[in-house]
Amino acid sequence: MPLRRSRSGRTRFAAVIAAVALILVGCQNGSSSSDHGRQELTVAALPLTDSAALYLARDRGLFAKEGLDVRIRPVQQSIQALPALIKGQVSVIASANYVTYLQAYEKGTLDLRILAEGVRIAPHMMDVLVPKDSAIRTPADLAGKKVAVAVLNNIQSLTLNAILDAKGAGRPVYRQILFPQMGPALERGQVDAVHAVEPFDSAIRGELGARVLLDGDSPPVQGLPASGYITTRDFVQKHPKAAAGFRRAIEAASKIAAQDPGAVRAELPKYTKVTADQAKAIHLPTYPATADPAQLRRLVRLMRDQGLLEKDLDPAPLLAR
Template sequence: MATIITVSALLLTGCADGSGDGGGGGDGPEKTTLTVAGLPLADVAGLHLAIERKFFEREGLTVRVRPVQQSVQALPALAKGQVDIIGGADYVKFLQAREKGTLKTPYLAEGARNAPHMMDVLVPPESDIRTARDLKDKRVAVNILNNIQSLTLNGILRQEGAGRPDYRQVPFPQMATVLERGQVDAVHIAEPFRTALKRKLKARTVVDGDASPADGIPLSGYATTEQFAEKNPKTAAAFVRALRKGQAVAAEDREAVAKVLPSYTEIEPDEAAALKLPAYPETASASPLDRLIREMREQGLLKKKLAAGDVLHEPGK
């Protein structure tokens, strides 16, 4: 398994290992050592499986993972070239950054799509919140404001004819604490934190985060910069080939995902076996992402026209 260091340590030591730059030559990758910022979520299981099973090594790549709690935390490092790729990069914030001209981040590959109960709204067992309609004006924790969680929940509530809650930004690892203390009324939480919180607090599910129109919607992917993709086309293609193999394992072998999750999250092995996993697409697809973009525009999170083809970067094979 690749060495794991925090992003803060990375920023203190400067750029990622430069020994991999220009080391490919010939038909090999231009850059052989890659730094990927990754979240402690089930979204990036395919990445860790590809590392564990040496799919990257077979493509001539060494992939090092730097953990982050929120994908946007890695954007400054990505812009400076200290991180090559962000795994588990949520589409909402990254598409907004692209629209604002902050940083254009093409996606090399999809990471995860929504699936039943992998991202739910939970409440304490004694809560009087019973249905989606009861969430109106209630304090609901989300990992990042105006992001994929509030976007999908707003869509579900709209379809239910329900009013919106009062969103509060709380990192996933802290959601159990704030819910237990009564600082929020509910949490919109993703795996692997969802299962851990349900067991710890005996929390109830009041909304399945995969309900229509959020069912199967793209959640996150593997984002880089236009400069990296243009400068390192062979590296990008090799990364995607290896990642697709990891995604295929994740999609087909639930036990493999359950075994790898404890290696990069705080989830216990017995809890990992009980997780509700996202879908792991092997190839990027424009249609689901266009659907997400339409929802973002409907909720005012994107102002300009944007198509999935403008965002997805399909490296040469």
């Protein structure tokens, strides 16, 4: 299975926004009227299982039913689309890592609104992998070892730290390596382990025979919200009908994904390099029908515990309803 692109994140937003080039080539306004009368929205999305509801909503006509014409622009990291979102050049970022955008909100970089929930962590949707002949045998052996994550101080390190803390184990040293490069880095010994998400998780295990050391869906992070569909308060205020229609379409698609995993597996080959046969074996996340403030507060508490947020933050007012 070909290795793929990475999940979103951030460490220093001011530097990132100044440095990141706008990769959504040809994208002008995030919201406009199309020739057939539907409101056109541009959505930046990662090619991960997180984005399945977005593609289901498009391909099953759920956006069209709401009077929307959604144009999807793939990105390698959702943080790459942040400048475009702030400027109104994209309307929504899909599969957006909550840790990243809650940090941006606290720092005043982004006036965040969450249109819909994306996915929650499920068994083996992300694993800590080690080489098959590695001397690392238990989570405690990770202490001081080099572990690859897609972005530092993000959902991967947040959840792994929480799992290790609960086990009384020491923390590793994190190295930032994009998902497509994790397999080669592990094979060359540049890192001792990788924290990979699907479909990269299955790819690394299949190509290298890597061994699962730890399921990322372990206490105390089981079922934790991982990503969502985010926008700005300005977009919600200027386009309330489109925002509400987008939310309804995603929630309807998420219900389909939750009730019929086969629909997700059929969709994956359309927007990833995963083949139909490979899609049958991928571990899928949980697709919640609606965003739950109580579950998001779990995430906020973990972020506070690890110093990723300076103040208590109530996510409920950030949900666009």
